[in-house]
Every structure is written in structure tokens, then in C-alpha cells.
Amino acid sequence: MTATTSPVPPTAAARDRRRKALAVARGTAIALVVLLLGLPIVWMFAAAFKTNVQVTDPSVGLWFTPTLENFRAVLEAGQIVRSMGNSLLVGVVSTVLSAVIAVPAAWAVGRFAMHRTASLILVARIVPAISLLVPWYYLFAQAGLVGSYTVLVLSHMFVSVPLIMWIMISFFAGLPVELEEAAQVDGLSAFGAFRRITLPLAAPGTATASLLAFVFSWNNFMFALVFADDSTQTVPVTLFHFISYASTDWGGLMAATTLITLPVLLAAVLGQKYLVAGLTSGATKG
């Protein structure tokens, strides 16, 4: 940027060529990023349809005759199906219960700017979960609950409640107060105004937050590793045991990871817009 020589104004054709070259460069860069991020996942799906000989032969690449043998073996063994059922149950119950208590709480914090009270939520995000595991274990063992679904639901709620509040606080903070005031002037109680006016408006946000909470519950490894027994084991723990005991069965392992990644993938494709909004909320405004 030397100011001494004012550049000769480029001709329209030259400017056009430059813009086209930039667009091509940008497109190439974007394609490269998509490949780097996406190919490992594609590789996982491909491996799930390979024989064990093909999986460990990298020259096979992506062109081969697919087999469903890995899926048949994994599903027949049964544990992954039971674990997916457990993960689904724990995920749905913990998410619903979390939404029921977290959405009203987020309304209170967002609507009345109770940020000091809400700092407890931050503490829950900062504290390493392991420091809670031993006391929880101690308490739950006293209550005879270790290994039960109750413990898994409660521990997953400990992640979901702050997450849902985090997402919903900024939503409620952005909602005009006048809506509820008008409803109350028209005769609704304070709670009625929340239930009939604010809550319906918050439905998309609540759905987003709940979907994310479910995904994080589905992915949660540490709590189930400590608190689940064989009958309540969730998917990540089952996968982890697959590595320890059957590290040579790459095909089966990839079939299992494919099965547990599919729901998440489906959520990503269908709910992309909302998930992005949920993941990034709270980062750009208070």
C-alpha cells in the first residue's frame, strides 16, 4: 500500500478476471476444508462395510464390494442394541426433566437479569466432573442407586440443566418485556403470561437446546463409565469395552461406531440451522 504511486485503474476485464480467480481459490479452499473434516467420517462408514481383511488394507480405499456382515455380527451380539436402548432412555428422560426445570429458570434469569444467581450455572460448567464423582458415588451408594437408571439420569441432568439454561437465558433476555405486560394487563396471571405467551415463543429455542442436551447425553462417557452396570451400560461405554476386548475386530468396531454416530448425523443434517444457533448462543451477547 504505497500511497506515492496511484495505481492505474484496472480495466473491467482485468478486475473481472481477478474476481473470478479469487472465487476459484476460495471455492478450492472451502472444498479442501470440507474434505479434511468429512473424509474421516466417510472412512468410518466405509470401514463398517468392509471385511476385516479389507479394513486393515489401506490400499482398498473407498472402492470395494460392501458387506453387511459387520452389522449382522454386532447386532447379533446384542450388547450394542441394549446399550442404544439405555442411551435413548437416559437421554430422553434426562433431557425432558432438564427442560422442565431449566427453561423456567432461564426465563427468570433472562427476564430479570439475575446474573449473579446464574453464576452457579457457570460453576457447574467449570468444575471438573471427576471431583463430583466420588461424592456422588458415596451418596448414591448409600441410597443403593449405583448402577440404576436414576443415577445416570441425574448425572446427565447435571450437564443438561446448565446447557439448556445457558442457551435459553440469552433468548429470554432478548424478548420484549411488553409482551408479558400486555398479557397481564389483559388479565393473565404472571405465570399465565409465561405459559401462554412466552413459552410458545420459546418453543424453537427449547427444541434446539433439548436436541443439543440429548446429543451430549448420548455422547457422555464418564458418568456411565462409573455409575452404570452391565444392564444399564450406555453406548460410549460399550464402545470403549469393544476396544479393550476386541481391538482386532476393526470391522465390527466401525459398524458399532457407525450405528451410534448415525442418530447424531441425522440430527446434524436435519437440524443444522437450529443446532448452529444453539451452539453459538450466549457467545455474542450477554
Place this chain on the structure above:
Amino acid sequence: MSAAGLTSAPAGGERRTPRRPTGRRSAVTFEQANRRLRWAMLSPALLFVGAMIVFPLVFTADLSLTNAFGAVNAAKDHIGPTNFTDALADTRRFWPALGRTVVFTVGAVLLEAVLGLALAMLLRRPFRGMRWVRTVLIIPLLATPVAVGILWLLILDPTNGIANHLLTSVGLPPQEFLGSVGQSLPTLVLIDVWQWTPMMTLLLLAGLTTLPEEPEEAALVDGAGAWQRFRYVTLPMLLPTLATALVLRAVDALKTFDLLYATKGPGGGSDFEVETLNVYAYGLTFDYQEYGLAAAVLVLFTLFIIGVVVLLRRRGGGRNA
């Protein structure tokens, strides 16, 4: 405010008319009624999170001053700060674990910030297919970390993995990756970068959409080049979002467990090569039942995380997160 409101008839009146504010009720303003309600709305969540966190933290703090070992409810004595002095004098496990925690977090978060920022600038202007690129972006960060770990174990397998196949096919020497003591931690940093750079990008893209257009246009008119506009106009405006994103990522990176444990197992490998404080504390607790010492390590670790958050927030001037 009620004067104007009272003149309008309640909508769908027949059910709600009895709830019209009476003379006595109107002594309580709507705002006061709302303020009473807010505690009722807040308390279930607050009590739940409080119950799940306050007692355990007190319990852990107390445990750190005892010689608890073997079973959580076994007899134990308070032995003063011995566990803390033991941990801080331990140059074999504690300090290396702290070092690895710092290396992993700083390495991963810095790379994610730089790459995430570059990627956000690349994707900033709308283009055809943006929807699909965003879908690809969220897949790594929604994928189950344990599954991600296993997937990379396959890709990076020293003898049968596709990574070494690609390296050798372009004439580069094959690598040990997770199979060696020296390469494990850097490899895991790169896997974390693969999984979490998209999060950084999405946060920064969200921040970019909130920026006003005018300053950049003004800089363009004044003859600033693309780099100058980014360096002196866009980046300074984006700093608050960047600071928030750094805090969020740093807190999660410090506590990374699933990926490390799934790929290298208990103790972070045969030579503890990826044992961070989190993995160390987990092993002390559940493999060695050294509850007292584990609690001390966890207290130190928690204080360390709080210190990092406070430091980042002060330096970044972030108002939130």
C-alpha cells in the same frame, strides 16, 4: 401503565374475566407479581444444580485432608495438608500431568483459534452450498468423542492405517502416531483440533454477523487492503467474541477425558504419555482408590481451571462466559 391497558377488553374474555385485577390486587404491580414468580421458576433448577454441586465440593475438599483409601466409606483420619504437599512434591506423576494438561490445552486451543478464525473469514460471505458446509462443520463436534477416538485409532494405525499409506505414497516417512510415547500427545492435539476447530469457526461466524458493515466499508474506501482491513478493523471488533470462544474452548480442553482415555486407556499409556490432570485424578480415584490424594489433586486442578478462566477473562475483556 395500567391506565391504557384497562380500556382494552380482555381477549377471549369469558374464561379469563374473573382474573381481571381487582382493586386489592392492583396494589401489587405486575412487575412485583413477576418478581415473586421468578424465584418459584428459578428454584427447582437452582436447588438441583446446587444439591449436585455444593455438597460434593465440600465433600471433596474435606476428603482432600484425609487419608481415605480403599473404600469411600472406610474409616479415615484427617491428616492435614499432607495430600497437598505430597501432590506438589510429586515430580513423577503430578507435575508432568500438569505440564501435559497445559501443553494439550495451549496447543489445541491456539491452533483451533487460528484455524477457526481463518475458516470463519473464508466462510463469511454467503455462497452456494453454505448449508452443506455448515452441516459438515457440526458433525465432528456432535460426534461421540469415544467414537472419534476409535476412528482415529484406525486411521492412524502405524502398520495398517490409511494415514501412513498416504504419507508413504507421497514419499514421506511413516509415523508412529498414537503408538509411540513421543508422538501421542501431539497427535491427540491434532485430533482435538479436527473435532473442535469447527466450534471456534461457528462461534466466530456468529460474532462476525453481528459486526456493523460501515467500518470495513470506510476502510475499503480509504484504500486499505484485505489484510489491513482484517488486522485493524475486523479483528479488533471481533475480539470480545474471540475471548469468549477461547474461554469456552479452554475450559473444555483442560478437562478433556473421553478422547484421551478411549485412545490411550488408563494412566494415559504405558509411560503416562498422555496423562493429564483429569486422567491422573480419575486413575487415582478409580484404579488406585487413593481417595484422599485424588481429592487433593482435584482441588488443585479446579483452582487451576478457575485461575485460567479469570486470567483469560481479564486479558480478553470478555463480559460473559
